[in-house]
Amino acid sequence: MNTRRIPFRTLLRVETRKLFDTRGGKVISGVLVALAAGAVVGRGVVSGPELHTVAGTAGIVFGILLPVLAILTVTGEWSHRTALTTFTLEPRRGRVMAAKCLPPLVASVMACAFAMLVAVPVTAAVAAAQGVPADWRVAPPALAGWTATTVLLTAQGLALGTVLMNAPAAIVTCLSSTVIWSVVGRLGSAGEAAMEWLDLNTATIPLVNGDVTGADAARLAVSALAWIVLPMAAGMVRTMRREVD
Amino acid sequence: MIEFQRLSKRYSDVKALDDVSFIVPAGSVTGFLGPNGAGKSTAMRILAGLSRPTSGSATVLGRPYAELERPGYEVGTLLDASAQHPGRSGREVLTLGAMMLGLPRSRVDEVLELVGLTGKEGRRAVGGYSLGMRQRLGIGHALLGRPRALILDEPANGLDPQGIHWMRGLLRDLAGSGCAVLLSSHLLHEVEQVADRIVMIGRGRLLAQGTPAELGQGRGLEQTFLDLTAAADRSPA
Numbered sequence: 001m002n003t004r005r006i007p008f009r010t011l012l013r014v015e016t017r018k019l020f021d022t023r024g025g026k027v028i029s030g031v032l033v034a035l036a037a038g039a040v041v042g043r044g045v046v047s048g049p050e051l052h053t054v055a056g057t058a059g060i061v062f063g064i065l066l067p068v069l070a071i072l073t074v075t076g077e078w079s080h081r082t083a084l085t086t087f088t089l090e091p092r093r094g095r096v097m098a099a100k101c102l103p104p105l106v107a108s109v110m111a112c113a114f115a116m117l118v119a120v121p122v123t124a125a126v127a128a129a130q131g132v133p134a135d136w137r138v139a140p141p142a143l144a145g146w147t148a149t150t151v152l153l154t155a156q157g158l159a160l161g162t163v164l165m166n167a168p169a170a171i172v173t174c175l176s177s178t179v180i181w182s183v184v185g186r187l188g189s190a191g192e193a194a195m196e197w198l199d200l201n202t203a204t205i206p207l208v209n210g211d212v213t214g215a216d217a218a219r220l221a222v223s224a225l226a227w228i229v230l231p232m233a234a235g236m237v238r239t240m241r242r243e244v245d
Numbered sequence: 246m247i248e249f250q251r252l253s254k255r256y257s258d259v260k261a262l263d264d265v266s267f268i269v270p271a272g273s274v275t276g277f278l279g280p281n282g283a284g285k286s287t288a289m290r291i292l293a294g295l296s297r298p299t300s301g302s303a304t305v306l307g308r309p310y311a312e313l314e315r316p317g318y319e320v321g322t323l324l325d326a327s328a329q330h331p332g333r334s335g336r337e338v339l340t341l342g343a344m345m346l347g348l349p350r351s352r353v354d355e356v357l358e359l360v361g362l363t364g365k366e367g368r369r370a371v372g373g374y375s376l377g378m379r380q381r382l383g384i385g386h387a388l389l390g391r392p393r394a395l396i397l398d399e400p401a402n403g404l405d406p407q408g409i410h411w412m413r414g415l416l417r418d419l420a421g422s423g424c425a426v427l428l429s430s431h432l433l434h435e436v437e438q439v440a441d442r443i444v445m446i447g448r449g450r451l452l453a454q455g456t457p458a459e460l461g462q463g464r465g466l467e468q469t470f471l472d473l474t475a476a477a478d479r480s481p482a
Contacts, residue, residue, distance in 0.1 A: 023370075080329065082330055084324045085322075088316060089317045091294045091310060
């Protein structure tokens with residue numbers, strides 16, 4: 001009889017499978033792929049054969065849907081009360097949560113690679129169709145920064161989902177933060193400073209551009225602390241302490 | 246063996262459990278009886294490591310649940326048959342459990358057959374299951390790892406007479422092979438027919454324990470139950 005602790009890779013396989021084994025999971029992944037591909041193709045046709053611009057358009061889709069997927073993953077056990085079975089099979093809840101958080105982060109990197117893969121033939125096809133030379137220039141720092149931004153926004157979804165333990169609340173918080181910050185940013189110099197230091201979307205702009213100065217890095221660190229590290233830490237404490245019913 | 250030792254659980258203003266001690270010996274079915282809100286589910290959730298006691302302890306096979314390395318092999322739990330993702334198929338629920346336990350997929354088929362779910366029913370989403378089918382699925386999930394202890398919270402709810410008959414046979418067989426079975430219910434007659442021992446609680450306090458015959462005292466288990474729970478309700482909490 002195997003009575004050793006469940007290997008972490010097993011938990012990882014189980015949690016990855018849970019992402020796709022329900023209709024909801026399949027629908028959101030399908031929509032994600034279709035919208036990302038559609039965004040790449042559409043931008044290619046309209047803006048011309050510039051690989052970087054074309055691929056980057058998928059980031060708009062990723063920035064919204066990957067955090068939603070992340071939120072659904074970490075809140076699923078509470079929404080459907082399956083925590084009752086999951087945490088009786090693995091009472092070490094931190095391991096289960098870690099296994100839940102990794103797949104969306106990996107999916108974020110893969111999504112960026114996927115957008116690149118789609119963008120290459122689209123760029124070539126658009127260049128051929130429009131009879132103009134394709135622009136294949138992609139700055140590696142910008143590509144890495146763009147991927148990192150997608151990962152950070154997904155991590156924000158994971159953190160908010162983990163601390164709020166409720167999918168609608170976390171999704172609304174995630175989506176409305178963009179709206180709220182654009183209002184705050186217009187409230188004079190104090191509001192502008194707050195947005196620069198605390199809004200993850202604003203703080204990641206230099207990262208996407210591949211041109212991060214020391215001050216940019218500090219702003220990025222502060223906003224990531226506020227929206228990823230602190231809510232995730234509080235969320236893990238809540239998850240460990242929560243009475244499951 | 247399952248053991249509760251002086252277990253108490255207090256929520257801000259309510260004593261959900263008050264100094265409850267009893268044992269579920271290996272090779273027996275112990276019926277856990279009490280009116281709604283008596284504290285049965287609270288005790289079982291503490292036993293399964295999902296809730297923390299205010300004082301006292303609960304152990305399975307001599308250890309607190311949270312210390313079991315891979316609990317699915319030691320103890321099977323069904324705490325709420327309705328707590329399932331509605332979009333997942335019954336077979337998928339069992340497959341996830343089998344994966345966590347490192348069991349081959351053939352175990353999923355065995356368990357489906359054991360609990361009387363057909364292949365077609367197994368492929369359907371749990372959202373379309375009757376409560377009885379969910380109970381069968383939940384019992385199957387609990388049995389995946391062939392555990393030596395079982396914690397079942399109201400498993401007879403929603404089962405039809407055939408289902409109840411089936412479950413009774415299953416639990417007797419499991420106890421016969423040395424399993425310690427703790428099953429809660431508010432259905433007195435069902436428990437009376439399957440349990441070797443009965444533990445009655447009311448308002449979080451242990452009211453009585455013994456064999457069905459001892460507790461029936463010649464006037465029937467139901468009368469004893471009604472008298473004891475009425476007395477518990479009258480006394481100050």
